[in-house]
Amino acid sequence: MYYDALKTFVTLAEVGNFTKASESLHISQPSVSLHIKNLEKEFQTELFRRSPKGVQITPTGKILYSRARQLMAIYEQAKDEILEHHNSVRGKLIIGASFTIGEYILPGLLLKVQNDFPELEFQIVIGNTDEIVNDVQVFKVDIGLIEGHTNEKELMVHPLMEDELFLVSPKSHPLAGKDEVSIYDLQNHAWVTREEGSGTREYLNHFIRSNGIKVKSLLTISSNQGVKESIMKGLGLSLLSQSVIDREVKHGELSIIHLKNKKFTRTLSYIYSPIMRNKRSVEAFMQVLSKE
Numbered sequence: 001m002y003y004d005a006l007k008t009f010v011t012l013a014e015v016g017n018f019t020k021a022s023e024s025l026h027i028s029q030p031s032v033s034l035h036i037k038n039l040e041k042e043f044q045t046e047l048f049r050r051s052p053k054g055v056q057i058t059p060t061g062k063i064l065y066s067r068a069r070q071l072m073a074i075y076e077q078a079k080d081e082i083l084e085h086h087n088s089v090r091g092k093l094i095i096g097a098s099f100t101i102g103e104y105i106l107p108g109l110l111l112k113v114q115n116d117f118p119e120l121e122f123q124i125v126i127g128n129t130d131e132i133v134n135d136v137q138v139f140k141v142d143i144g145l146i147e148g149h150t151n152e153k154e155l156m157v158h159p160l161m162e163d164e165l166f167l168v169s170p171k172s173h174p175l176a177g178k179d180e181v182s183i184y185d186l187q188n189h190a191w192v193t194r195e196e197g198s199g200t201r202e203y204l205n206h207f208i209r210s211n212g213i214k215v216k217s218l219l220t221i222s223s224n225q226g227v228k229e230s231i232m233k234g235l236g237l238s239l240l241s242q243s244v245i246d247r248e249v250k251h252g253e254l255s256i257i258h259l260k261n262k263k264f265t266r267t268l269s270y271i272y273s274p275i276m277r278n279k280r281s282v283e284a285f286m287q288v289l290s291k292e
Contacts, residue, residue: 002038002039002042003071003072003075004035005035005036005038005039006039006068006071006072007025007072008021008025008027008031008032008035008036009035009036009039009047009061009064009065009068010065010068010069010072011024011025012032012036012048012055013048013057013061013065016054016055016056017054017055018032018033018055036048039064043060043064045058045060045061046058046060046061047060047061047064048061065138066138069138069139069140070139070275072139073139073273073275073276074275077275077276077278077279080279080280080281081278081279081280089117089119089120089280089281089284090117090119090120090121090281091120091121091281092120092121092122092123092281093120093121093122093123093142093143093281093282093284093285094122094123094124094125094140094141094142095122095123095124095125095141095142095143095144095145095285096124096125096126096127096131096132096135096136096140096141096143096144096145097124097125097126097132097144097145097146098126098127098128098129098132098145098146098147098148098198098199099126099127099128099194099198099200099223099224100147100163100199100200100224100240100241100243100244101145101146101147101268102124102126102145103126103224103225103244104224104241104243104244105145105161105243105268106124106145109288109289110122112288112291113284113285113288116284116287116288117281117284120281120284125140125141128148128194128195128197128198128199128201128222129146129147129148129149129150129197129198129199129202130148130197130198131197132144132145132146132271133146133150133152133155133271136155136271136272136273137152137154137155137273139273139275139276142272142276142279142281142282143270143271143272143276143282143285143286144270144271144272145160145268145269145270145271146199146268146269146270146271147163147198147199147200147241147266147268147269148198148199148202148203149199149202150269150271152271154273154274155271155272155273156271156272156273156274156277157269157270157271158269158270158271158286158289159267159268159269160267160268160269160270160289161267161268162265162266162267162268163241163242163243163265163266163267163268164241164242164263164264164265165200165203165239165240165241165242165264165265165266166239166240166242166245166256166257166264167186167237167238167239167256167257167258167259167264168231168237168238168239168240168245168249168254168255168256168257169231169237169254169255169257170231170232170233170234170254170255171252171253171254171255172234173234173237173255173257175237175257176255176257178257178258179258180258180259180260181257181258181259181260182259182260183211183212183213183259186211186213186237186259187213187214188214188215188216189215189216189236189237190215190216190217190218190219190235190236190237191204191208191215191216191217191218191219191236191237191238192218192219192221192227192230192231192235192236192237192238193218193219193220193221193227193238193239194220194221194222194223194224194227195220195221195222196220198222199266200224200239200240200241201220203239203264203266204238204239207239207264217236219235219236224240224244227240228240228244228245228248228254231254232248232253232254237257239264270286270289272286
């Protein structure tokens with residue numbers, strides 16, 4: 001069976017270096033080279049282009065990478081299902097979560113899962129929405145939790161919960177002391193926001209465009225904490241999930257700006273490949289999510 005060779009191939013594709021691949025897999029470098037050579041012979045194609053700086057995956061290598069991740073996921077799923085047939089739900093569940101969910105919402109969900117399935121182990125991968133969608137597609141994670149949208153037809157998408165967002169400012173901002181503000185009041189201000197690919201950034205972009213708001217400046221930071229710290233230092237306004245700002249608002253470090261006749265809500269979702277639907281650890285996790 002080519003499972004070991006495929007595992008080596010996927011690892012090499014991700015680390016881009018034979019030495020790093022051998023160290024990661026705890027096998028010799030000649031074994032890595034042999035696995036790749038056997039696969040190239042099997043598929044009659046060059047999978048990598050070698051250079052002194054490392055290796056670069058070829059177009060046909062990219063095709064195999066996608067399928068190899070899928071085959072490995074099916075193989076691991078079969079092992080888990082056989083093990084779980086004789087035992088309780090156990091093994092490792094790899095969860096991908098966008099930043100807002102992973103940092104502020106997921107810990108509470110994991111506590112509930114642990115109470116119901118104490119033998120289940122978790123590995124958490126945090127990224128922005130686009131990154132998590134990609135990780136689910138290539139089976140780097142078993143299931144993903146996102147705050148943005150995806151139109152990927154091969155993925156199953158289910159609502160998780162409703163999330164409310166708020167306009168926030170530093171305590172010293174001129175808008176902070178007003179009972180209500182209008183769209184006109186939001187013109188020509190500095191803003192602080194997450195990076196492209198973030199569900200929160202997508203929501204803010206839509207709000208600004210749809211209301212014709214002129215932005216004085218835009219500071220982009222790929223961290224919720226970085227965005228909050230920048231706002232507290234007076235660098236601009238932002239639109240953030242209640243779960244992200246709750247503590248700072250209670251401690252008086254951030255102010256909520258109430259926009260007249262406007263409420264910001266969105267649906268958080270969980271996504272997975274149909275292949276993962278019957279994996280017992282995924283099924284157990286979805287049982288908890290369905291109760292939210």
